[in-house]
Amino acid sequence: MARPKRTRSEDTGSQSKFVQVVEGYLAKANWTKQQFMAEIQVGEAQFYRWARGENVPSKAIVNRIAVFLGRRLDEVYQNLPHNPFPVSDTIDGLLNELLEAAGYSASIRGKVVDSSWQEIAHNRSWKLGYTLVYPNWAEPPERYGEKPIGIAIDCAERVGDLLGIDTEWQYLTWQEMPLAIAERKVHGIAPFMLAAPGRFFDYRLSDPWYSGGKLKLTAVTLPIEIDADFLEDLPHKRVRLVYIENEIGDWVVSMLGNYYEREAFADKAKAFSYMKAFESKESDVIPILCSDHVLCKSVADENNWQVLNIRCVKDLELYPAFAFHPNEEQLTASVNAVLKLVNQVS
Numbered sequence: 602m603a604r605p606k607r608t609r610s611e612d613t614g615s616q617s618k619f620v621q622v623v624e625g626y627l628a629k630a631n632w633t634k635q636q637f638m639a640e641i642q643v644g645e646a647q648f649y650r651w652a653r654g655e656n657v658p659s660k661a662i663v664n665r666i667a668v669f670l671g672r673r674l675d676e677v678y679q680n681l682p683h684n685p686f687p688v689s690d691t692i693d694g695l696l697n698e699l700l701e702a703a704g705y706s707a708s709i710r711g712k713v714v715d716s717s718w719q720e721i722a723h724n725r726s727w728k729l730g731y732t733l734v735y736p737n738w739a740e741p742p743e744r745y746g747e748k749p750i751g752i753a754i755d756c757a758e759r760v761g762d763l764l765g766i767d768t769e770w771q772y773l774t775w776q777e778m779p780l781a782i783a784e785r786k787v788h789g790i791a792p793f794m795l796a797a798p799g800r801f802f803d804y805r806l807s808d809p810w811y812s813g814g815k816l817k818l819t820a821v822t823l824p825i826e827i828d829a830d831f832l833e834d835l836p837h838k839r840v841r842l843v844y845i846e847n848e849i850g851d852w853v854v855s856m857l858g859n860y861y862e863r864e865a866f867a868d869k870a871k872a873f874s875y876m877k878a879f880e881s882k883e884s885d886v887i888p889i890l891c892s893d894h895v896l897c898k899s900v901a902d903e904n905n906w907q908v909l910n911i912r913c914v915k916d917l918e919l920y921p922a923f924a925f926h927p928n929e930e931q932l933t934a935s936v937n938a939v940l941k942l943v944n945q946v947s
Contacts, residue, residue, distance in 0.1 A: 617654040622702040630673040640669045657703050667696040678719040687719055715931040717788045726767035729757055730778055730787040735869055736899040738793045741772055753793040756810055763939045775847040776867050779803040782926050790924040797852040805927045808937045809920030811944045816919050818853050820909040821897040822889045823879055832909045835887060837861060843872055843890045850891035856913050
């Protein structure tokens with residue numbers, strides 16, 4: 602009895618990286634797998650062998666796929682008469698991505714396709730990620746369907762208006778942001794990202810949003826009996842550093858080295874609850890939350906806690922910025938041009 606053809610799609614988690622990349626482009630091209638396979642003249646059985654990782658396409662086929670995808674994406678994203686070949690003109694990036702996903706070395710070292718920018722230009726809208734940034738930078742809406750509020754939200758909306766695009770919002774935790782950017786689930790992150798060196802691998806940061814003000818890095822703790830202005834002056838064995846993963850405090854903790862115990866949390870609410878639990882119990886542990894000075898001062902004022910300076914970063918001042926995919930050169934350049942206007946008139 603002949604073996605039936607496989608017609609369902611493979612589970613994404615078990616697919617080869619090459620097929621995952623191809624399917625991402627098929628979605629942008631509004632192509633079905635059947636249409637795609639007919640264009641590149643590859644059978645269904647072969648495609649599913651690639652998906653299962655049983656073999657890989659030859660370089661010749663990868664080149665062919667890049668050409669056909671480039672032509673199709675030109676049709677989707679072209680802006681006539683000004684930019685008729687938006688993807689073909691930068692096909693080196695598309696080809697490199699496909700080659701590397703298939704396990705080959707990139708043939709051309711050149712500009713990678715600004716795929717988010719092409720999508721934004723086509724739809725005349727962008728989707729930005731945000732999270733709760735205390736106390737007044739970004740805050741989820743009270744009612745479903747409404748927009749978030751905060752000074753970073755207002756800035757992003759203004760930049761979008763000046764670019765002539767609508768702004769959509771997607772709530773993310775700090776933990777979720779790097780992957781959401783890497784997979785382009787969002788086009789960027791609202792301008793509350795501080796330009797710490799550890800973030801350069803995950804994001805391409807815009808120019809500073811100077812109107813947001815410069816921020817210093819500090820810490821906050823419960824009232825303690827020890828007279829100390831700097832975190833480093835406290836007994837190392839008693840200190841437990843508290844931080845939110847991927848928030849600026851995460852980088853601060855890494856700067857303090859491995860001398861201290863650490864406790865990481867997914868969001869500020871959980872971190873605050875952990876800190877407050879020490880108010881009602883006797884403990885030799887001194888829990889210290891690391892973050893920017895605006896958050897630390899606000900938390901200290903609300904809870905009658907104590908702000909501590911951090912000697913290793915005491916002279917560092919950071920400005921907030923938008924964050925984008927590392928390969929989004931055109932999107933970043935366009936936002937930078939608009940930010941100059943925003944900084945001048947704010």
